[in-house]
Amino acid sequence: MIDAKVDRIQVPENLRYFRLIEEQKERCAEVGCQAEFYKFGLGQSPFPVPSPLQKALSLHSGMGTYADPIGNDEVRKAVASFFKARFDLDVVPGRVITGHGAKGLIFSVFTLLTGSVIIPSPGWLGYLPQLRILNVPYYRLYTYGAGNFKIRPQALEAMLKGLVKTQHLLILNNPGNPTGGLYTKEELTVIADICRKYYTFVLSDEVYSLLTYDPSSFVSMGKIYPEGTFVIHSLSAGMGAGGFRLGSCIMPEGTSQEIIRDIAKIAATIYTSSAAPLQEAGIAAYTSGKEMDQYLEAVRNILRIITSRLTEMCKTIRGIRVTTPKAGFYFMADLNPLMNELQNAGIMHSNDLAPALISHPYHIATVTGEAMMAPYGDYFIRFSCTDFDGESALLEYLENPPAPEEEEEFFNRYAGKMIEGMKMFQKWVEDIKEGKFQMPNL
Template sequence: MNLQKHVSLNINVRGLGESPTLAINERVKLLQGQGKKIYNFGLGQSPFPVPAPVVEALRLHAHEKDYLPVKGLSALKEAVAGFHRQKDLVEANSDCVLVGPGSKELMFLLQLVFYGEIIVPTPCWVSYVPQAQILGKKISLLHTSFEDKWHISADRLRQHLEGEQDLYRPRILVLNYPGNPDGLTYTADELKEIARVAREYEIILLSDEIYGQLHHKGGHVSVARYYPEGTIISSGLSKWCGAGGWRLGTFTFPQSLDWLMESMAAVASETYTSVSAPIQYAGVQAFRGSMAIERYLWNARRILSVLGQRCYRNLADAGVRVHAPEGAFYMFPDFSPFSRRLAKKNVLNSTMLCERLLQEKGVAMLPGRAFERPHEELTARISYINFVGNRSLAAGETIPPHQELPADFIQAHCEDTLAGIEAIVDWLEE
């Protein structure tokens, strides 16, 4: 008997590969295992350790073994609501917090339970479209441009909404800022405008603010301030708290969307059940915050900001089209000024671009295509975080907060990142 001949898979998942961000990491590890020097700009994982008080909280609660409530531990929901009230100056009620094993899983549940159109501006996070595919759904992609700083404007949004001949169809617009893959964010004025259109057309906003605390100047503003009744805020421990591998994400709903939250919780109760108990107890410490955590954030931002500006400058000076990063740890350069030269090398799309840079220079990036950009567009995401996070953080802590990082800090602590950028520039000029 040969059960392999019986391959019988849901047509929506046939051919579905591993998520590109995870796949690139596994590929990098393989190449490194073969002794190759790799500049890993592929994975979107914070380089910094989990703050010490949060790790200590996990140790303290290691014995917690009970199944926790589906929506989350009460104290954690309180802490998350408090976090958004304090950091984002929005009303947030602990009864309207849903805790999940990563905001990716929560986004999947949202797509599963919501019956309506989901609108995502591109470049966008890699998982929205595959999640829709798994569920047999379709996402409305709105392409933005380099000139618009990869932002969707209120006008563009209105134009899309009116184009459908169905003004009040159920809709969710996904915003992500500071953004993956672009590292850029919206101004308060831009958000106000978008909020106005969203309110007018009664669209739900899913505001993915998982990089909010990694705004390089600490100046994150949530769209929920301008559209509280229609905005779901997505957050979690993965980015600002360095705990991607812990798997804890949160959605904070307005009261008026409790029907969405309850439905997601019902599906959660039949799937992942609840988030790992010891992790939730530790999460309380993280979301409650402390001076130690603020200090950690201050240092993390300072390093990312200086490094981001340096990488940006080096690319821009070489003629690459790229915006100076404002948050998170990404840039989304456009290599089209080199398109003729690249065409001669037979590099005709973003996949080829990344593949050749990996093979010829050991630079791992993700192609623009993974972020739903047209394939022939020569864009890619650079995660400028291939440095030893705990070492650079420790070094940063020795420098008084009000002082700028010394000129040689980046060279000393993030040398490999600069070397990777240089390798890209070299390759472009070859």
């Protein structure tokens, strides 16, 4: 009755995460435990939707007509202008398409293109199920701690040499999920040169670009390889509007109108269009100037203060390795140095990590294993630093930005639950090393 490919689709990370918490809460209720849960798994902005978006949505909430499948002219112009101002991309509005969130646009690109897809691992899970639904061939390109979990040019070229000499698509997640890492201009240039050599397009997922702690350090792959890059962006991460489901894609330079019509046909078939009122909110998001500048500056600095300090706390735990985030609200812990101790504790593979961490009395909710495309035998954990009162933190920052010497106090005031959670993670690691933890029967 059910198509076999459905069984090959992993449960999305957010559903898996909530299910993990609920199942453990049920087990805790059976023994009368009401202890705190430490939530490091949800990859969602904690900040309120910016005021210009809220006002625009309210003002145009009566729009009930179908919208253009790839966005009305005004929202496409707004996106083009925004990318020019923010990322120095010379984009004509005709190359811009908007749609039902970044995920919907990625699905449209996967549907449009022929050839195989190369996915770096570990990475964001969302690409893989889409490829499996579409029966698109894909290859995992493994990345390693020695290279900061970035794509290694030698490995990329070796893979492309071994593939059939046809068109391919490389997925580039920059800034990175789950590491928070950032590619330099020089690193992107080398990757682009290899892609040109082997007739390979790039899908550059840049949804966290507005959250780069030092905005001047971010370089879009659309700047380096304009003729071969699909640049993906959305309102979700940087603008706190995940529920709005409005994304944008900059098509490669030189894309014909026939291809634009093709992707419009795909979009219209899959989701008709993004909602008309949300397109108006998108125009406000991309044209609000100073007010949006202030919002974005506050958001990225709050995330820098909190995420960087939680990362440093994690780095003090002996026996593990930790990435250094340059953007967003993620970092990744590598527990492979403790592989023997983990296996002695009954944690036999990467998918066991999340159930082990959530177990009583630790209650640490994270994303691990296949939920972050980690190889079966690699013990990686993604920490999301979003469990705090984003609205209060934003209001305080906008009214009175903390001086550098005041940032530690700001961190302690807003990240209290996560600070306690990181201390509990340290206890869990110590219990693993001392042989005090055994994987429970779940």
